[in-house]
Amino acid sequence: LAKTTQPISMDSYEGQEVNITCSHNNIATNDYITWYQQFPSQGPRFIIQGYKTKVTNEVASLFIPADRKSSTLSLPRVSLSDTAVYYCLVGEGGSSNTGKLIFGQGTTLQVKP
Amino acid sequence: DAGVTQSPTHLIKTRGQQVTLRCSPKSGHDTVSWYQQALGQGPQFIFQYYEEEERQRGNFPDRFSGHQFPNYSSELNVNALLLGDSALYLCASSLATRVGQPQHFGDGTRLSIL
Numbered sequence: 001l002a003k004t005t006q007p008i009s010m011d012s013y014e015g016q017e018v019n020i021t022c023s024h025n026n027i028a029t030n031d032y033i034t035w036y037q038q039f040p041s042q043g044p045r046f047i048i049q050g051y052k053t054k055v056t057n058e059v060a061s062l063f064i065p066a067d068r069k070s071s072t073l074s075l076p077r078v079s080l081s082d083t084a085v086y087y088c089l090v091g092e093g094g095s096s097n098t099g100k101l102i103f104g105q106g107t108t109l110q111v112k113p
Numbered sequence: 114d115a116g117v118t119q120s121p122t123h124l125i126k127t128r129g130q131q132v133t134l135r136c137s138p139k140s141g142h143d144t145v146s147w148y149q150q151a152l153g154q155g156p157q158f159i160f161q162y163y164e165e166e167e168r169q170r171g172n173f174p175d176r177f178s179g180h181q182f183p184n185y186s187s188e189l190n191v192n193a194l195l196l197g198d199s200a201l202y203l204c205a206s207s208l209a210t211r212v213g214q215p216q217h218f219g220d221g222t223r224l225s226i227l
Contacts, residue, residue, distance in 0.1 A: 034215060043117070043203050043218030044156065087155060100146065100169055101205075101216060103155030 004088045009108045018075040020107050022088030025069050033064060033071045036087045038106070044087060048073070075109075083111045115140055117206050117219035125225045126194050134189040134222045138206030144168075145187040146216060147179060148203040156203055162187050163209055191224075199226045 005023040012018045024033070032051050036044035048055055050062040050071070061074040075082060085106040118137045126132050138145050144163045148156035158171035162181035176192045185206075191198055201223050205216040 036218075041201070041220070041223065043205075043220045046215040046217070049215060100158035100161060100171060101148075101156070102158065103148075105155055 003102075004090055004104050006086075006088050006104065006107045008105060009110065011110045011112065012078055013112050014079055015077050018078050018082075018109060018111075020073045020075075020086055020088075020109070021070060022073070023070045024088070024090045027068050027090050031068075031090045033062065033068075034089045034091070035060070035062065035073045036089065036103075038085045038087065044103075047086075078109075078111045080111050080113060082109065084109060117204055117217050119202075119204050119219040119222050121222060122220070123223045123225075125227060127227050128194055128196060130194050131190065131192045132194060132224060134191075134202050134204075134224070136187045136189070136204030136206075136219060138185050138187070138204075139217045142206035142208050142217070143185050144207045144209045145181060145185065146205045146207075147187070147189045148205065149173070150201040150203055150221070152200075159189070194226050196226050199224060 032049055034049040035047040037047050038044045048057055048060045048062045050064055052064050055062045063072045085108050087103050087106040089101050117139050120135045136145055146161040147159040149159055150156040159173050159177055160170040160179055161168050162179055165181045178190045179187060181187045201221040203218055203221045205218045207216045
């Protein structure tokens with residue numbers, strides 16, 4: 001499974017757009033890119049998953065360039081409740097429902113009023 | 114539609130004791146994975162169960178063992194507890210035949226070792 005690198009922490013203000021970039025230079029052809037969100041004392045919650053180009057759902061967008069060596073999670077108009085740790089994962093079948101997930105330290109996003 | 118449920122939510126044990134944690138997967142899921150999350154760290158994969166057998170294992174000692182039942186629920190057992198076993202233990206479930214679908218996590222069991 002490919003290793004990922006993402007910033008340890010980020011600060012933002014309410015109403016701003018937040019972009020968190022993840023590097024995965026050794027991504028394999030079959031690998032998907034998946035992002036999870038985690039609040040203190042709760043389990044990780046699936047946000048979004050993609051393979052290439054752009055994916056958008058009701059909470060976020062995921063931008064993946066053609067070489068797939070990085071990806072950017074975009075959170076539009078964040079609120080205080082978006083303060084959490086965000087994990088970028090890369091693996092076969094995306095979150096690899098048939099395999100293990102390898103989590104890094106994640107990015108701690110602090111949204112200020 | 115019930116999500117992943119874990120019990121108990123909190124547990125306090127002393128060194129050398131044994132503990133059993135329980136997990137019920139999301140309705141319709143057949144695969145259960147266990148993770149250990151130390152404070153300030155990302156979750157670390159312990160093992161995964163499918164069809165009542167351990168299918169994959171992470172870098173954890175044999176003190177960590179598990180079981181999956183015919184109804185797909187699962188147990189995590191830890192023997193000879195050490196202070197370093199204090200952590201949040203997370204269970205995740207998925208459906209093996211749906212490749213590319215995300216794993217769903219429970220909110221974990223907080224285990225404290227005194």
